[in-house]
Amino acid sequence: MSTDRGTAGGTTETGSNANTDANTGGDTGSEAWRGVAVEDDDVDVVSSSTGVRLQRRARALVGELVTPHRRSVVLAVVLLVLDNAVMLAGPLLVARAIDVGVPAAIEGRLAPLAWAIAGYAATGLASAGLRASFLVVSGRVGQDLLLDLRRRVFAHGQRLSLDFHESFTSGRLIARLTSDVEALNDLLEKGLDGLLGALLSLVGISVLLFVLDPVLAGIVLAGFVPLLFLTRWFQRSSRASYRRTRTTVARLIVHFVETMNGIRAVQAFRREERSEAIMDGLGTAYRDANIEAFVTVAWYVGWLRTVGNTTLAVVLLVGALRVADGALALGSLTAFLLYLRRFYDPLDELAQFFNAYQSAAAALEKIASVLDTPPGVEEPLTPVALPSPVRGTLEFDRVHFAYRRAADRTVLPEFSLHVPAGQTIALVGATGAGKSTLAKLAARFYDPTSGTVALDRVDLRDVTDADLRTALVMITQEAFLFSGSVADNIAMGRPSASRAAIVAAADAVGAREFVESLPEGFDTDVRKRGGRLSAGQRQLVSLARVVLADPAVVLLDEATSSLDLPSERAVQAALETVLAGRTALIIAHRLSTVLIADRVLVMAEGRIVQDGSPTQLLAGVGEFADLHAAWRSSLV
């Protein structure tokens, strides 16, 4: 797939050939800095077939979201219909007051006038009440929809495989869940009642106009024809602009989030100016897309008003002639004009609602496309329970693996491996040898391209995520901390854990001492991403999580790389106790870690090239003996 959207945004160069052209575009107006990726589905110029598919998905999503709220929606519509009916009755009563009431009053009969006036007052009160109730009901539905949508996208994001997250930068997911959802919120806040109301008035007024005077109504209906064409034109031309605003704002959010998260690097490497230049470029693209949308709306509204006012003049002319002829009562003409005005009056703002609708539609397309992405690692339809208690036998049977996004590059050629319950395995080998990938297959972060990975003879694809995570935990080098206290973070291992259990877990990995020295001990807020804890301290917190989770299988991917040696020693001592009776797969670069293993697997280029106990392998020749020699020479 050709990659970038450089041309699409009207910039001067295509990103896709940035690697072949020695072009001059280091400036940020172009997008060469983004680099080239295998896939970039964040394009905003879509072929018509894709466009139709996107719209269909978005519509299907709306349908799903609305279905549970059918009753409320019906109630809202009923309230709105009543409100409109009441509002429509108003001018009729005015007409009656003028045509019947006033002449009768002049003759001395006050009752018709009084009734008409009282009726009008009643409609006013009813209209206010109905409108307020409608707003409350529809507002509740709208907020429920948003909540449901947020829940869906968030939960789906959590279900999507790592493969997805690695290619779909976090910033874009954040954009979907913030900016795109807010576009929908804008619509619900500003627009839905306006749109519905307009549709209802359109129908109601048409009927009433015919009742009042078919000739004049014919003129008004003739005016609708250009309106429909105009609306179609607007819908088409604004859709492209709005898709562009959604894509550009996502990009802007990505840049913003990455800059704020990498602020240390930004400042230390004086990236501020360049980063600002990039932000300016993205901001300008977003701004221009928005301006384009604004201008489209401007023309739309201008023409709408022209059509409306022309209709009004024609109605006035014909109406006056008909009144003069005696074919129409003066009151009816007044009522007619009032209705016409009611229809065209909020038009300017109505177009704004329509505008919000277009923007929300584009956002929904983006959201729908995330929701449509298959999780990659699917939950089983008919789950098989793991034996209880889980013993921890791992079995790789003729497993082959390649990343889905680069299917032609095999990462792990076919292999089989049996890990008996309770065994501690060390995986060693050079960077890129496939150690982490093997561990991630065991953790079911990915599914193998072919073959099976089984835990206690149950294919991992048949195990529910919740069961698997209880049985098996993987800890990676990046020890991410969430906002909250240290205790909260350790409790990620087992949310139901008591404080005593949390402290014990910290104690087991030697983290208790440093945690207790923090200003508020275990209750200390770790602040953003644990910026105040050192990398080593974060790894200790991360290890404490595993102890607390107490799984049958533990996978440690460089989980102790940032510890000082005494801490690492302490952790290793702890591990020897903690790992006793558990199956463990440890990726480590330190010989000391390797030596606590029962069995060592040496990997090179995706293959297991040596397999044996540390002493066996030390005695022989080959990769491990070489590694060992290298280690020895690195020590003094």
Next chain:
Amino acid sequence: MSIDKLQPRRATLGALRRLSPYVAPHRVALIGSGVAALVATLAGLAVPLITREIVDGPIGGGDLSQLPWLVLGVLAFGLVEAGLILVRRILVAGPSNRIETAMRADLFAHLQRLPVAFHDRWASGQLLSRATSDLTTIRWFVAFSGIFLVVNGLTVVVGIGVLVWLSPWLGLVVAVVAVPLAALTLILERTFSRAARSAQDQAGDLATLVEESALGIRVLKSLGRGRTLTARFLADARELRGTELVKVRILAALWAVLVMLPEIALTVILGVGAYGVTQGTLTLGTLVGAITVLTYLFWPIASIGWLLAEASNAAAATTRYWEVRDIVPTVVDPPSPRSPTRPVRGELVLRGVRFAYPGSDREILSGVDLAVRPGETMALVGATGSGKTTLTALVPRLYDVTGGEVLLDGVDVRSLRLADLRTAVAVAFEDPVLISASVRENVALGVPDGARPGGRADAAVWEALRIASAEGFVAALPWGLDTRIGEQGMSLSGGQRQRLALARAVLGHPPVLVLDDPLSALDVHTEAQVEAALRRVLGGVTALVVAHRPSTVQLADRVAMLAGGRIVAVGTHSELLATHPDYRTLVSSLDDQREGVGA
């Protein structure tokens, strides 16, 4: 977010006034747009007046000769109105979007200059929501609600004026109704603006959670805690929903008031007017005209409700925006900077350095004295959490010392220009933060020249990659230097990412290098390669290297040991091994012990 709630709530108008520096440059277009809107509305209002003429004249009098002219008049006013609406919208398109973009650019620039300590404290979701949704709210306000608030207000005043002119009694009726209307509206607006502020803060908190859910995905997946976080997210989302519903209810009440009162006014006018007609004090045409004028005012009056709501939203957004903008950067260029020695010799001296994180009275560093000679490589060792990383952050002024001083070539780093200091000092962080951009961009980061594809600068990037032993794997990427790597590193291993961070640091041959445990994630083969490369690099420069491993310590000329917030020992590796038992414990690994037993 508790930080936000500490701020006193400013009055809506006062908060909006702070938009003026951004709005002022566009005032001509915006005023023009307002005038166009006003004239358009007035042109619209002329229509009922002409209608009155038609009813009283040609229809009432039966003389149709004037009719075509009057209708043409209606048409002309109608077209003027349509044209002006177009003009108004076109006029506002540029400015409103430019204001938003300018505010965002300034916020972004400001955030980049705020010290790391600020970023430690502020959840980035709160920053993001300010840079996106809050600014969108402001844009809408500038483009529509703000202008219409003025225009619709004026329309109502003019409309009432016309009514008074038509018949003083009818005008009086409207004026009497307007008073309770205004009072109720203002009370509701005040309640609304409080809710608006909470809603925006809650949206910011939600954004923070969203961000964590994406950035911490590996941990969440490993521990199977996706559901736990989803539950937290849902709880927050529900809270936001609750606040939004409060807003909805207030708005509904506002609508009810604003719909009902004009209707009551019309009822009274109908009654009073009809009575006038029966008494002969009022013409039928005047009554029809008055009713039409009043119905023209229905929308402007009713709209004031949500326009005020929008104004409250915008005011809250503006307040939130300036809360961040008003924070003064503390790590800044000195007023009269000293220029660094040229070339920079690279003598690095820490004298009595103390440091405590803001808001904490516990000192991490309490009197660090250390001198690194030009060209010397100094290893810094210490237990986990002893403050090594903190110390390295003080050299490029990511944080400022709370006591003592850091001297580069005898000059306090605080009296150098930041750009000069950070050009002289390069840092490799232990946590290599990558961005979703090309490899080239990731390595060159701030060096604009380095980011240009092709040409000489590419050679510099390749050289840096070579030094960091990253050349091989980068060359093997599908598009080489142009390959986009994500912030999560597109399945780059920890070691590969660390080597990219190292390449970043050595690009451009900075005279002072600060390396925070640069080899922690490397396997033994790569470590040997990178070490060999580092030896070459470190040959000519001053370097402070945080180390955990004996192998890393080997790279250094001397070693400093940090404990209890001070440097407790400085010497060569073998000296310290011989004289300091603590040091021996710290750097003699299990590897040695096992080796001792096993070999």
